[in-house]
Amino acid sequence: MKHSQSTAPIAIIGMGLMGGALMRMTGAARGWDIDTSRCVNAASANDVLSTCEVVFLCLPNSGIVREVLRAADLKPGLILIDTTTGDPAEMAELGVQLATQGVHYLDATISGSSAQLLKRDVLVMAGGERAVFEQCRELFAKFAREAVHVGPCGSGAKMKLVTNLVLGLNRAALAEGLAFAWDLDLNPVETLDVLRRSMAYSRIMDTKGEKMITQDFTPQARLSQHLKDVRLMLAASSIPLPLSETHRQLLEKAVTLGFGDADNSAVIKAF
Template sequence: MSIQPNQSIGIIGMGLMGSALMRMTGAERGWDVDPRRCAGVTSADDVFEHCDVIFLCLPNSDVASRVLREAKLHAGQIIIDTSTGDPAEMAALGAELAARGVHYLDATVSGSSAQLLQRDVLVMVGGEAAVFEQCRELFAKFAREAVHVGPCGSGAKMKLVTNLVLGLNRAALAEGLAFAQQLDLELLQTLDVMRRSMAYSRIMDTKGEKMIMQDFTPQAKLSQHLKDVRLMLAASSIPLPLSETHRQLLEKAEMLGFGDADNSAVIKAILEP
């Protein structure tokens, strides 16, 4: 069984990702703390009362937990939490909601809101396999692929692992371009050569020209990735030396005023003295 046409969809959190999800899923209601972003509702309660499937697009699992514990949920609802949060907290939240008859999927997204609008993201989902299958057609509206990775909390774990590698690829690209600048190489040509070489990663396609042109219009905010790196370090029982260095770079970029800028602004932490 899949989500039926008569089942209504709502969004909690109408930032970049939430707004993109509303457009791609045809969600009927969307709520945000910023009233200018709300769509068809005056409160979060309106979404929880009228919607059968609700996407959460919130800053972290603490906020998601607080919102859900205050919400008037009803048995049979499906909560799809796209927030990148603490895996243990999300697993506990899934168990708590299951006791109330509410289905919970931690469905983390690999890709930006711009990529989601092109159906070019991967969704990594933790929760009951049967509920995942029920939502598969819904995921297909905005993702090129959705994969079930285990019980509640597993989506958050997988997102931290993929974001670790993604973030380090981005930081490596920033350092490489900064190094090329110091060597007086032409940067657009350097980026083209790197794309043709064994150094290639997809991050060059999405962030390379943004770094070179200093265009930090946000696709995904730098401060959000700093939050993710801190979660990685807190969740790991082994040292993560590259991620520790990455944290320091991101904190420097945030201190320089780039927290709300695109995460490609990490290059400023390398270029600035």
């Protein structure tokens, strides 16, 4: 490659919440989205992929990633950093296929929301060649407090599903606890304060507790996206995941109630 990753032309494909935050933190000069109002110095996805050296993919699922890349002019030496929470098997297969074209692929999933990324308070979990991961460390440091290499392509997606399983259940448990407190006529603000001081504490109380109490569901991460993740977990697992199955039902109920595009803290509406 001609340039180090700190100076190479950087671009984003998928300018939603996470993509927009990444553009701001990495200083990417170009960004493309299917919503043309979000595009920055980019006429098409292929325009970005054929002219930039490092491209972040911030797309809803791995099927859309494949669709975007299928018609693209991918030049050898290109580094694709896929932050999509997708199907681990598909992402592993994609890494193998891209390698035959001389394209470097990291499934570099992100633990944390777009709001946390803007504070450099997220964790990157990357699968792919370690050498490519090491080349991108300086770039990851622009928006993440830490980045870890977790194995070959597909491993980042697997680790993201594991972390999202625990994170999502923490969120659902908090929602149920606060709903229970309301039912017992406890003051929800005081209840949240006590929960934070107790052995029940989790960081989710700091990021989602107030949103649940005030019913402020301005999206930091959309509920429908987490439902997609839970379905991926259930599909990827060869063992029963009974808590995640219940969580799926709760999220589907929240979507039915009209909260699919709301923040994932809106899971409390299912109670």
